[in-house]
Amino acid sequence: MTSAHPSKSPLTSQQWHAVSASFLGWTLDAFDFFVLVFLVDVLAAQFHVSPSKIIFTTTATLAMRPLGALIFGLLADRYGRRIPLMANVIFFSVVELSCGFAPNYTVFLILRTIYGIGMGGEWGVGASLAMESVPTKWRGTISGIVQSGYSCGYLLAAVAAKVVLPIWGWRAMFWAGGLPALLAFYIRWKVTESEAWKQHRMPGFRSIVRTAVSNWKLFAYLVGMMSLMHFLSHGTQDLYPHFLKSEHGFSTSTVANIAILYNLGSLLGAVVFGRLSERIGRRRSLVAATMVALCAIPLWAFGMGLYTLAIGAFLMQVGVQGAWGIIPAHLNELSPAALRGLVPGLAYQMGILVAAPVNNIEYALRDHFGYAWALAGFEVVIIVVLATVVSLGPERSGEDFLAQPRTE
Numbered sequence: 001m002t003s004a005h006p007s008k009s010p011l012t013s014q015q016w017h018a019v020s021a022s023f024l025g026w027t028l029d030a031f032d033f034f035v036l037v038f039l040v041d042v043l044a045a046q047f048h049v050s051p052s053k054i055i056f057t058t059t060a061t062l063a064m065r066p067l068g069a070l071i072f073g074l075l076a077d078r079y080g081r082r083i084p085l086m087a088n089v090i091f092f093s094v095v096e097l098s099c100g101f102a103p104n105y106t107v108f109l110i111l112r113t114i115y116g117i118g119m120g121g122e123w124g125v126g127a128s129l130a131m132e133s134v135p136t137k138w139r140g141t142i143s144g145i146v147q148s149g150y151s152c153g154y155l156l157a158a159v160a161a162k163v164v165l166p167i168w169g170w171r172a173m174f175w176a177g178g179l180p181a182l183l184a185f186y187i188r189w190k191v192t193e194s195e196a197w198k199q200h201r202m203p204g205f206r207s208i209v210r211t212a213v214s215n216w217k218l219f220a221y222l223v224g225m226m227s228l229m230h231f232l233s234h235g236t237q238d239l240y241p242h243f244l245k246s247e248h249g250f251s252t253s254t255v256a257n258i259a260i261l262y263n264l265g266s267l268l269g270a271v272v273f274g275r276l277s278e279r280i281g282r283r284r285s286l287v288a289a290t291m292v293a294l295c296a297i298p299l300w301a302f303g304m305g306l307y308t309l310a311i312g313a314f315l316m317q318v319g320v321q322g323a324w325g326i327i328p329a330h331l332n333e334l335s336p337a338a339l340r341g342l343v344p345g346l347a348y349q350m351g352i353l354v355a356a357p358v359n360n361i362e363y364a365l366r367d368h369f370g371y372a373w374a375l376a377g378f379e380v381v382i383i384v385v386l387a388t389v390v391s392l393g394p395e396r397s398g399e400d401f402l403a404q405p406r407t408e
Contacts, residue, residue: 010135010138011142015133015134015135017191018133018134018191018192019130019142020186020190021129021130021186021190022126022129022149023126023130023148023152025085025089025180026122026123026126026127026146026147027150027152027153028183029092029119029122029153030149030150030151030152030153031152031156031157031176031177031180032092032115032119032153033061033153034153034158035157035160035161035176035177036057037157037238037239037241038158038160038161038241038252038259039170040054040055040241041245042165042170046170047104047108048105052360055239055359055360056360057108057109057112057113058359059357059359059360060109060113060116061113061115061116062116062230062353062355063352064115064120065117065349066352068088068118068122069120069342069345069346069348071117072084072087072088072122072124072125072341073125073341073342073343073345074205074342075087075341076125076128076197076342077201077202077208077338077340078201078202078208080198080201081125081126081129081132081194081197082188082191082192084121085125088118089180089181090181091117091118091121092115092121092180093178093180093181095111096174096178096180097175098111099111099115099177100170100171100172100174100177120352121345123345123349124342124344124345124346124349125345127331127332127344128194128341128344129194130146130328131143131146131328131333131340131401132194132195132196136398137278137398138278139278139333139398140274140275140277140285140329141275142274142328143277143328143329144271144274145270145271145274147327148266148270148271148321148325150266150324151263151267151321152263152267154263155267157259158256158257159260160176161173161252161256162252162256162257164176195402196340196401196402199402200337201338202338207338208338208339211339212339212342215336215339215343218334219343221393221394222331222334222344222347222351223347223350223354224351224389225351225389226327226348226351227350228351228355228385228389229324229351230351230352230354230358231355232293232379232386233321233324234352234355234359235355235378235382236293236300236375236379237320238358240259241255241259243371247371247372248306250306258309258310258313261313261314262310262314262316262317265313265314265321266318266320269317269321269322269323270325271325272325273288273289273322273323273325274329276288277329281395282333285322286326286330286390287390287391288322289320289322289323289325289326290319290383290387292318292319293319293322293323293383294383294384295315296318296319297376297379299312300315302372302376323386328344329397330395331343331344332344333396333397333399334396337401362378
């Protein structure tokens with residue numbers, strides 16, 4: 001599908017609607033997750049538990065994401081992208097809204113665990129819808145835009161921490177997470193079904209599972225790569241606000257300002273490296289982005305002042321989300337034609353299952369090496385291993401989704 005007026009826009013209105021639905025779904029899903037990272041100390045005091053208990057709820061959320069990817073991925077490959085995406089958005093919005101009514105830590109933990117199912121299902125369905133809807137030559141750029149929704153969600157959470165939290169309190173932060181349910185109406189009326197899915201749809205769940213099993217080697221590689229990607233992203237983002245507060249004594253407002261700045265860096269990195277991947281390939285662009293992150297570590301972890309840390313955080317997320325901006329296109333291109341709803345999302349979320357303890361690991365390392373060295377040392381190792389794995393892996397940049405055979 002190509003635009004009738006390429007001089008005016010690279011995408012048709014239908015293609016823009018598909019991209020918008022994917023982008024907004026991931027933005028709002030990420031907002032619902034990152035609200036918590038600004039509330040660690042607040043919730044610990046509210047529920048009379050240690051901060052480590054609140055941090056554990058992020059681990060529970062991350063650990064349940066593969067289940068959501070499995071459920072919604074199977075539905076997306078069997079019934080199409082639109083209806084499962086609508087169901088997913090409503091699901092995670094309702095659960096997030098419920099978190100604002102949690103009376104104690106136990107209920108809150110259960111709700112955050114259930115929320116992980118919704119968060120896990122959104123990315124794979126939304127990414128496959130967007131990647132299958134856009135022209136091949138724009139796939140890298142749109143990949144960066146779609147993935148930047150994650151950074152936009154983090155950015156919105158930082159704004160909420162600065163504006164909503166001081167006025168209406170922590171419960172309102174979660175209540176705001178119920179608004180994404182309205183996105184389902186937009187998907188229902190504006191988004192059309194993927195033509196690639198219609199061409200390669202499988203006759204039943206058994207065929208989907210059988211095809212997935214036959215591609216187990218590829219899937220194992222994708223899970224390994226995505227595990228490292230999640231160690232990179234969550235290892236540089238989730239505890240960083242707490243690090244800035246506890247190690248440098250910055251106020252919640254100051255930390256929110258830094259988070260806003262480094263999420264602007266994330267947006268820049270995702271789009272720039274996504275576009276770059278169209279010229280030099282997915283693997284080279286991804287490795288180049290990780291090198292930016294590696295060079296930013298001294299400022300990011302060991303900066304002694306507000307401005308130094310802010311610059312380091314900005315550059316770090318340019319690199320981290322620059323690498324992530326390539327992932328939607330890269331995973332969908334590597335996945336079998338009939339399994340783009342399941343395989344990219346499940347590999348993505350199985351990777352987070354492996355990386356789920358990252359916050360607890362870094363927090364534990366802090367007790368032995370100090371916060372800065374714990375964050376820096378862990379991420380140096382991750383970046384080096386990730387760059388090696390990506391460099392030695394496969395690439396199918398520019399794969400024609402409509403021309404692929406029905407089964408693989």
